[in-house]
Amino acid sequence: MKQTEDIVEQGTDLDPKDWNTIRELGHQIIEDMVDYLTDLDDQPVWKKIPAEVKENLKQSIPYVPSNPDEVYKEFKRDIFPYPKGNIHPRFFGWVEGNGTALGALAELLASIMNPNVGIGEHSGMYVERQVLDWCKQMLNYPSYSSGILLSGASMANITALLVARNAASDAIKADGVHADAAVGKLTAYCSSETHNCIVKAMEVIGLGHKQLRKIPVDEYYQIDTTALRKQIVYDQQEGYTPFCLIGNAGTVNTGAIDPMDELLRIAREFDLWFHVDGAFGALAKMVPVYKDKLKALEEADSIAFDLHKWMYMPYEVGCVLIRDADMHRKTFTVEADYLAAHKRGVAAGPETFSHFGMELSRGFKALKVWMSLKEHGLEKYQKLIAQNITQASCLGSLIKGKPRLELMADIPMNVVCYRFNPGHLDDFNLNRLNKELLMRLYESGVAAPTYTFLDGRYAIRVSLTNHRTKQKDLVKLVETSLAIGEKVLNEEFLSQEK
Numbered sequence: 435m436k437q438t439e440d441i442v443e444q445g446t447d448l449d450p451k452d453w454n455t456i457r458e459l460g461h462q463i464i465e466d467m468v469d470y471l472t473d474l475d476d477q478p479v480w481k482k483i484p485a486e487v488k489e490n491l492k493q494s495i496p497y498v499p500s501n502p503d504e505v506y507k508e509f510k511r512d513i514f515p516y517p518k519g520n521i522h523p524r525f526f527g528w529v530e531g532n533g534t535a536l537g538a539l540a541e542l543l544a545s546i547m548n549p550n551v552g553i554g555e556h557s558g559m560y561v562e563r564q565v566l567d568w569c570k571q572m573l574n575y576p577s578y579s580s581g582i583l584l585s586g587a588s589m590a591n592i593t594a595l596l597v598a599r600n601a602a603s604d605a606i607k608a609d610g611v612h613a614d615a616a617v618g619k620l621t622a623y624c625s626s627e628t629h630n631c632i633v634k635a636m637e638v639i640g641l642g643h644k645q646l647r648k649i650p651v652d653e654y655y656q657i658d659t660t661a662l663r664k665q666i667v668y669d670q671q672e673g674y675t676p677f678c679l680i681g682n683a684g685t686v687n688t689g690a691i692d693p694m695d696e697l698l699r700i701a702r703e704f705d706l707w708f709h710v711d712g713a714f715g716a717l718a719k720m721v722p723v724y725k726d727k728l729k730a731l732e733e734a735d736s737i738a739f740d741l742h743k744w745m746y747m748p749y750e751v752g753c754v755l756i757r758d759a760d761m762h763r764k765t766f767t768v769e770a771d772y773l774a775a776h777k778r779g780v781a782a783g784p785e786t787f788s789h790f791g792m793e794l795s796r797g798f799k800a801l802k803v804w805m806s807l808k809e810h811g812l813e814k815y816q817k818l819i820a821q822n823i824t825q826a827s828c829l830g831s832l833i834k835g836k837p838r839l840e841l842m843a844d845i846p847m848n849v850v851c852y853r854f855n856p857g858h859l860d861d862f863n864l865n866r867l868n869k870e871l872l873m874r875l876y877e878s879g880v881a882a883p884t885y886t887f888l889d890g891r892y893a894i895r896v897s898l899t900n901h902r903t904k905q906k907d908l909v910k911l912v913e914t915s916l917a918i919g920e921k922v923l924n925e926e927f928l929s930q931e932k
């Protein structure tokens with residue numbers, strides 16, 4: 435009984451007993467993080483995680499409280515020293531962004547305010563609407579279109595494909611994908627270089643990946659539009675219903691841009707939904723040289739792109755824009771009494787974001803976008819994207835100037851593929867040599883590109899979506915690749931030949 439009275443009287447909560455302790459810890463964290471960021475260049479890009487550290491991350495669930503200072507100490511010991519490395523100036527892997535200092539502070543502010551930006555009358559709802567308008571302006575996409583911020587381009591692509599699917603059949607929403615006999619099997623079209631999240635999306639939205647026709651590419655890794663037309667006509671004759679054409683604005687492998695004008699024409703001719711996966715490449719539209727090449731994006735039915743890649747914002751934030759706002763809304767709206775808007779008070783507010791995506795509870799991703807765009811202005815982003823593109827061609831020239839390095843593909847934008855090639859090994863051995871080279875490059879801590887296969891040949895792949903990279907970093911990558919390549923060749927290949 436005594437205990438119950440105590441609880442009623444004093445209660446318990448998760449706030450600090452003494453607010454000064456959290457104030458001091460907060461100051462310390464800011465000090466440590468700013469020190470770290472100013473000293474990035476001298477850190478290794480990547481470090482191996484020691485076995486005992488991995489063990490420390492397999493403990494059973496804490497049952498009793500710890501002091502926040504102790505928790506932070508453990509973070510500094512076991513977590514902080516082993517980052518992925520993507521914030522480093524010589525990280526060139528996959529297609530990854532780097533984040534910014536103010537972007538990180540925005541995340542802190544967003545989680546202190548901690549609004550659920552799904553529904554209600556509060557500033558977060560208006561910030562996201564503002565940011566979505568800015569996204570439309572960035573791509574010169576119609577102001578009447580709709581959009582939503584999501585965790586990334588994977589979710590943006592699946593959201594767009596769901597709307598495209600429902601636009602193809604009135605019955606699907608009620609009866610499911612197999613119920614509409616008149617529609618037949620819906621088929622979508624994209625190049626063989628398309629990101630696997632589109633395959634996943636086709637599976638998850640119930641259409642199946644067999645109904646995603648992967649059209650071959652030409653020597654520039656762009657979709658072969660003659661083969662595309664043939665396949666669409668063939669499918670129509672076979673009783674399928676082509677419903678969606680997906681264009682790539684920047685493929686992951688080589689950064690290739692599909693011929694957008696031609697794809698738009700084909701989509702209109704066959705009455706297909708024209709979707710663009712522009713995860714990173716859509717943003718190149720802001721750079722004068724790419725403006726015309728990507729002009730057709732303005733006519734697309736939907737565009738998926740990331741702000742955490744080529745806008746360098748902290749993870750996660752991607753965006754989908756959809757031309758037909760009503761179709762977008764129709765796809766996701768399911769009325770519920772507890773979500774009905776009121777005229778006044780916190781339950782008033784603009785249209786719930788749950789009408790535009792799968793999520794109801796959503797974080798305040800929009801704040802870092804809002805603060806970052808205000809801090810730097812769009813011009814700065816345009817310059818940085820252009821800088822990365824220039825760096826890619828500079829790197830290409832550096833590679834071409836080294837007899838033992840081979841450029842493996844055209845450089846249409848910001849992706850460079852190369853390998854170490856001493857000239858006398860076959861592809862099988864070159865693949866082995868370059869894979870070993872790359873792993874040693876990681877272990878050296880000097881730079882971190884990733885890899886891909888181009889026509890069965892292993893390529894070291896550099897993606898330049900890094901606002902911190904400088905010319906000297908590219909030189910260092912080339913020189914270290916050469917040095918490690920020589921070493922691997924001598925240790926593992928020349929000895930075998932003898």
Ligand SMILES: *Cc1c(COP(=O)(O)O)cnc(C)c1O
Nearest residue numbers: 529586587588629684686713740
């Ligand atoms: C990164 C990427 C995706 C997936 O985006 P996420 O933000 O990782 O979900 C899709 N398509 C392309 C071309 C990409 O580069």
